[in-house]
Amino acid sequence: MKPTIALVGRPNVGKSTLFNRLTKTRDALVADQPGLTRDRHYGHGKVGGKPYFVVDTGGFEPVVDEGIMVEMARQTLQAVDEADAVIFIVDGRVGVTPQDKLIAQHLRQVGRPVWVAVNKAEGMNQAVVTADFYELGLETPVAVSASHGEGVRELLHEVLSRFDDVEDEPAQDHPKFAVVGRPNVGKSTLVNAILGEERVIAFDQPGTTRDSIFIDFERNQAHYTIIDTAGVRRRGKINETIEKFSVIKTMQAVESANVAVLVLDAMQEVSDQDARLASFILETGRALVVAINKWEAASAEQRDRIKREIARKLAFLEFAKFHYISALSGHGVGDLFKSIDAAYAAAMIKIPTPKLTRVLQLAVERQQPPLSGKVRPKLRYAHQGGTNPPVIVVHGNALEQVPAAYWRYLEHTFIKTFKLQGTPLRVQYKLGANPYASDDRPGSKPNPRTKLRGA
16 A cells, blocks of 8 residues: 655645645645645655655644634644654744644654655755754754755655555546535535545635645445535635635636536525536536535525526526535435436446437437428438547538527437436537538538537
């Protein structure tokens, strides 16, 4: 099994920068602002042929007793308990602080090997910058620069030398779903309910989650990856640069997922921002499940109101399954997985060309496309052009003359026949080449234009 390395330290010492360096990604948000990272953030890396897991943590405040910093400290302690080794990151330009001493005192008691990484040491004498940190009583301090990469490889070799060589585990295809929605609708509470533990910070404060947190887990012997995301506000209310980056990370999480779980609040109206977020999910072609949270707490009047608003504002999501749940009590949470599994299966379906063509021909026999002047468009055959979302490419002649209503008829035929519940469907057409037209005449080559529609 790969060793797990936890990155620990007080706020703003460069943990997320080192995480990005170790994983060769930009997954962790980085800014010159203390307390940016709040939840545990996992990633993969490899150095010298040795793979490992690395865990980014929030700024460790061991003496706080209230507020969100308590939850951040608890997340850090849990990461240390799970880890095989700890890299304690300190700031070489500031020197040893009282908080560093408190953290070191705790780490000496956890029974894990702990290395001290003296960060921000670029351009400094290594012997001088590390001298003060010997008093922490841990492994020999190593001078590094997370932003420039200096000393990082040497530190990793030292850490991994304590562990046996392991082979990379083969990549597995499994559902990856992102939990998205406006701030404070209960996304992190839902993630914790799904996982059965306080894996991410759920706090009664909008904007608690700032980064997208990827979590691998198993349920009924099936593998999943869940992504907790930051709440997406209306553009005019996004003021902080950090929040703007959080929204970007949420959009990227949707694009990297197979399925999006859109969380609505039964206690609030369906806003234009909810509709815009749903539209973005549809535009990216991701499968979708809608969870209306806080259902048990909603009054009968509130329940009737949100159902009417869903029918009015989210009618374009007719392909998605809707669930009325309570993330806090767990009511209805288990049923989400039936829809997530079905949506994933529909999004990733692979349909043989003969089957698609037979369904297309039967649909044409039942109802031919209308005449366009004296010409009737001819739909000859179809093949699948992609997955997530499924793309069906129809070949024939004069297809640009097929009206939108007929394309919708074909879409519904494909959806019904192949049971594509929970995913949008995109139908494209491709015109056949005219073998008698000269190459320099318009229309002598296949028309590259496509027609896209969501189911």
